[in-house]
Amino acid sequence: MVEARGELIASRRMGVFQHHTIVVPELADRARPGQLASFAVGGRTSALLGRRTLPLAAITPSGTYGGTIEVVVDPVRDAGMRWLADLRVHDEVDVIGPLGRAFPLPAHGVDSMVLGVGASAAPLGWLSTALRDRGCRVELMLAGETDRHLVGVIEARRVIGTVSVVTPGPTGLLPVLRDELQRTLRATEISVVYAAARAPELSAVAEVARPFGVTVQALLDEAMPCGTGLCGSCEVPVTGSDGISRTIRCCTEGAVIRGDLVEWDRYVAELWETVR
Amino acid sequence: MTAESVSADIDLTVNAGGLALQTPVMGASGCCGFGHELLRLGRAGDVSALVTPSLTARTQSSDHRGVLLEVPSGLVSPTDRPSLGTGQLEATRLPWDADGIPPVIVSLAGNLSGAYAEAADQLRRQSLMRRVAGVEVNLACGDRKNDDRPFAHDVFGATKVIARVREQLPRDLPLFAKLSADVHDLVEIARGCVKSGATGLVVSSPLRALSIDLPTLRPRLTPAVTGLSGPAILPITLRAVWELRAAVLSGRLPNVAVVAVGGIARASDAVQALAAGASAVQVGSVMLHDPSSAERVTTGLLAECERLGIPSVKDLIGRAHHD
Numbered sequence: 001m002v003e004a005r006g007e008l009i010a011s012r013r014m015g016v017f018q019h020h021t022i023v024v025p026e027l028a029d030r031a032r033p034g035q036l037a038s039f040a041v042g043g044r045t046s047a048l049l050g051r052r053t054l055p056l057a058a059i060t061p062s063g064t065y066g067g068t069i070e071v072v073v074d075p076v077r078d079a080g081m082r083w084l085a086d087l088r089v090h091d092e093v094d095v096i097g098p099l100g101r102a103f104p105l106p107a108h109g110v111d112s113m114v115l116g117v118g119a120s121a122a123p124l125g126w127l128s129t130a131l132r133d134r135g136c137r138v139e140l141m142l143a144g145e146t147d148r149h150l151v152g153v154i155e156a157r158r159v160i161g162t163v164s165v166v167t168p169g170p171t172g173l174l175p176v177l178r179d180e181l182q183r184t185l186r187a188t189e190i191s192v193v194y195a196a197a198r199a200p201e202l203s204a205v206a207e208v209a210r211p212f213g214v215t216v217q218a219l220l221d222e223a224m225p226c227g228t229g230l231c232g233s234c235e236v237p238v239t240g241s242d243g244i245s246r247t248i249r250c251c252t253e254g255a256v257i258r259g260d261l262v263e264w265d266r267y268v269a270e271l272w273e274t275v276r
Numbered sequence: 277m278t279a280e281s282v283s284a285d286i287d288l289t290v291n292a293g294g295l296a297l298q299t300p301v302m303g304a305s306g307c308c309g310f311g312h313e314l315l316r317l318g319r320a321g322d323v324s325a326l327v328t329p330s331l332t333a334r335t336q337s338s339d340h341r342g343v344l345l346e347v348p349s350g351l352v353s354p355t356d357r358p359s360l361g362t363g364q365l366e367a368t369r370l371p372w373d374a375d376g377i378p379p380v381i382v383s384l385a386g387n388l389s390g391a392y393a394e395a396a397d398q399l400r401r402q403s404l405m406r407r408v409a410g411v412e413v414n415l416a417c418g419d420r421k422n423d424d425r426p427f428a429h430d431v432f433g434a435t436k437v438i439a440r441v442r443e444q445l446p447r448d449l450p451l452f453a454k455l456s457a458d459v460h461d462l463v464e465i466a467r468g469c470v471k472s473g474a475t476g477l478v479v480s481s482p483l484r485a486l487s488i489d490l491p492t493l494r495p496r497l498t499p500a501v502t503g504l505s506g507p508a509i510l511p512i513t514l515r516a517v518w519e520l521r522a523a524v525l526s527g528r529l530p531n532v533a534v535v536a537v538g539g540i541a542r543a544s545d546a547v548q549a550l551a552a553g554a555s556a557v558q559v560g561s562v563m564l565h566d567p568s569s570a571e572r573v574t575t576g577l578l579a580e581c582e583r584l585g586i587p588s589v590k591d592l593i594g595r596a597h598h599d
Contacts, residue, residue, distance in 0.1 A: 001316050003568060040565055047349040049506050049565045080346075094566065096317075225344045225351075226564035229313040232306070232329065233344040235358065247358060252313070270343075 001228070002026040006095045008087050009065050015148035017119045018073045018085040019057070027097045028059040028067025033127040034196075034219055034256040037069060037097035038227025041080035050225035052080045053251055055196060056098065057122035057152075069097070072122035072151055099227050100255045103127055103194055103217055109135030111190045114160075115181065115205060117143040117173075117197035120221035121151040127194055128159050139184060141166060143177050143201070177201065178208050185212045195259070196221060199268050206259035216259030222271065224251040237263040237270075286581045287588040288574070292556040293476020293533040294450040295379070295410050297324040300550065300589055301574045304537050304560030305329055305383040305412060305454075306357070311371045314567075320376045322570040327558060330385035330414045333394035335361035344564075345487050345496060350508035351561050352487045355416045355426075356501045359385060362398040372407035379409035381452070387420045389427075389436045396444035410450035413441055413474075416481040416503065424500050428456040428465065428481060435468035442473030452535065454478040457509075457516035463523040467530070476533040478558065479516040483509055483538075506561040510539025514552050521553020521594055541569060543576020550589065551596040 006024035013019070027037065037056055042048040057070040075085035087093060103123075106112070112131055116124045121142050128138050143166035144150040156163045164184070169176040184190070185208070195205045196219035209216045224234040228251065235247035236254060238261045245263065248254065288299040303314070303323035310328055314320040336359050345352040360368060362384070372380050382399060386392035392413065399405060418424030419433045427433040438453050445451060453469035455462065457480035466477050482503025487496040495502075517536045523529035536549035537558035546557045562569045581589055 003317065046565065048346060049349070049351050049561050050344060050346045051565060078346075096567070225346070226567075228317060228564075228567060230307055230309050230567065231344060231564050232309070232357070233353070252316075 001096060001099060003094070003096050005092050006069070008089055008091050008093065009068065011087065011089055014072060014151060016074070016076070017151065018075060019070065020073060020087065021068050021070050022093065022095065023065045023068050024095050024097075025067035027095060028061050028069050031056050031059045031069065031098035032102035033123050033130055034101065034103035035098035036100050036224070036227065036251065036255055037071060037095050038099055038224070038251070039084055040094035041083045048080045048083070050080065050223070051096075051227050052084055053099065053224035053227035055120065055123045055219060055221060055255070058126045069095075072119045074119040096227055099251055101253065103219070103256050105130055105134055106136060106192070109137070110192060111137045111188060113139045113141065113184065113190045113193045115141040115143070115193060115195045115197075116151065117177070117201045118145065118149050119151060120196045120198060120219070122196075123219070124194070124196055125152045125155050125159060128156060131194075132159060139188065139190060140164070141180065141184065143167070143173060145173060174201065174204050178204050181205060181208045185209065185214060190214060192217065195219065198222060199264070199271055202259065203264035203268050206262065206264060209259065217256055218259045218262070220250050220255045220257060222250060224255070227251045237266050239263060285587065286578055287590070288578065290555050290590055290593070291533070292535055293410070293452055294448070295325065295381075295476070297379075297556055299324040299574050300556040300577065301546065301570050302381075302535070302556055302558045303327060303563065303570060304558035305414065307560040307563045311374070311377050311380070315371055315374060315376065317567050319567050319570070320378060322568070322574065323378050323559070324556075325379045325381050325409060326377070327381045327412050328383050329357070330359055330383040331362045331395060331399070332359040332385050333361060333363075333391050333398060335359065335364055343497070347487070347504070348508065350504050350506035352485050352497070352502060352504050353482070354497050354501050355482060355503045356418070362395045362402065365399070365402045365404045370404060372404055380407050381410040381412050382408050383412045383414050383454070384441060385414045385417045386437070387417055389433070389440050392437045393440035393444055396441045400444055400446075408449070410452060411441065411445060412452040412454050412478060413438060414454050414481065416454070416456060418500055426456060428454070429459050431465045431468045434465050435472045438469045438472035438474050450475045452476040452478050454481050454537075455516075456481050456483065457512045457538070458483045462516055462519055463529055466520055466523070466532070467528070470530050470532050474532070476535055477520060478535040478537055479520065480509065480513050480538045483512065505538060507539045507541045510541075510545055513538035513540070514548055517549055517552040517554045518596065521597060524553075525597055540573065543573050543580060546573050546577055547580050547592060550592040551594070553594045553597065555593055
């Protein structure tokens with residue numbers, strides 16, 4: 001884990017999101033797909049105390065400018081994300097990373113599915129390449145509120161060949177996502193699903209995958225206000241292999257967590273808990 | 277004489293409530309983890325003492341996750357966050373024996389005075405107790421026997437908790453009472469705690485606050501256990517420190533060390549807190565934004581001592597009360 005000051009060297013629109021490339025050589029040398037970077041937002045006199053912790057979309061360990069990292073920012077999520085999205089080329093930002101647990105890659109080729117929703121899907125192109133390099137057959141499914149919320153479809157088609165896209169039906173995104181995932185799992189021999197999304201979507205993925213006996217490796221793209229484990233406010237309730245319920249910190253012990261271990265109902269309810 | 281040679285000559289050591297500190301900059305409870313986190317960041321040496329997240333008699337999940345809500349220059353969070361039981365310190369393999377870990381101050385919490393005493397009793401029996409340099413009693417918890425009113429808001433409740441914790445701990449172990457500035461008579465409550473055995477006072481714990489969820493128009497967190505921390509409360513922290521120091525000077529309060537917590541984010545904040553009467557400061561919420569904050573505060577304090585031409589940071593303590 002390194003603390004560094006990174007310089008933004010490229011920024012482009014990616015549908016409704018903003019894609020940033022930031023020079024952080026110390027971080028780019030050691031990150032793996034599924035790991036995170038945490039950004040201080042608001043500048044030197046910021047009134048925003050929390051950091052914004054995002055999955056790394058890609059790294060280039062030795063680019064023209066030195067090692068770079070890439071992230072995809074959803075500017076409508078909150079004021080901090082808006083600040084991050086509005087950074088201009090040559091602006092500097094405090095970065096800590098790489099954080100957390102990466103997607104565990106299989107030792108040899110297996111049939112796998114890679115599924116992402118919105119900006120959370122940012123690391124999946126990188127992950128798909130790593131899986132393909134290990135001889136895995138990859139089915140890629142990208143979902144979003146509109147076609148402008150789909151991340152990396154064109155790039156993914158270059159790597160994977162075929163990519164299925166899910167957008168909302170009359171009852172919203174989740175029912176369509178469930179149906180598409182169920183249909184794919186029925187029609188294929190997929191043994192592992194790598195998913196990156198917010199908690200409600202990941203909960204649905206874990207539920208659909210369970211009867212098929214498919215392992216879900218879920219990257220939880222939820223608020224992690226420090227990214228370093230100091231605040232303990234990104235705790236996720238899990239049931240350990242010993243059957244005992246406990247919590248783990250998403251930023252340091254996640255953000256990739258096995259889907260069958262997470263107590264999804266409790267977690268999702270607590271995320272938006274209000275007092276009754 | 278170069279700036280470096282002047283810095284080397286400046287004495288940053290302080291004594292806070294019987295605790296000898298290398299610098300006046302401590303890490304606040306709930307914002308600096310248990311030690312693993314700062315070690316991983318290479319920042320464990322930035323604080324002169326590490327106050328742990330609050331421990332309870334038994335591990336408890338709480339009704340709430342430790343959610344943090346961001347507000348301008350502050351954080352709103354529940355004060356009854358999930359906690360580790362003092363009886364489980366061994367099992368969790370805390371890194372308190374690791375190289376680079378500063379003195380550890382264990383924060384204790386409870387919802388009955390007996391629960392605090394039980395937590396202290398179990399702590400005393402742990403082998404890791406050898407690494408515990410002091411105990412901070414978090415009095416922001418609701419008293420189940422007093423309609424969940426925080427112990428820190430009631431002189432009888434606060435006094436009883438401190439007395440019962442003191443009974444369980446070695447007499448020479450520094451004991452800090454963490455008080456709230458959000459009370460009618462802070463000095464009265466502080467006096468009760470000192471008489472019951474507190475060797476130091478820490479002000480202020482998060483101030484009672486509220487956040488409303490916009491779609492549902494319901495409180496986002498239980499109002500009784502919601503607190504505001506961060507730079508937004510610095511002026512209130514300073515006022516509380518000033519009030520306690522003034523009470524010591526006027527004889528209303530026995531001579532006791534005060535530690536400032538709540539909004540300390542920059543060296544200038546720490547200088548103000550020391551001048552108001554604090555012997556040390558705790559850096560909290562700002563560590564989440566920037567884990568190098570404690571180091572920056574310490575470096576800035578050194579620079580401020582140089583600028584003022586004073587040889588020891590102790591000379592800053594209470595300066596605002598001098599004519």
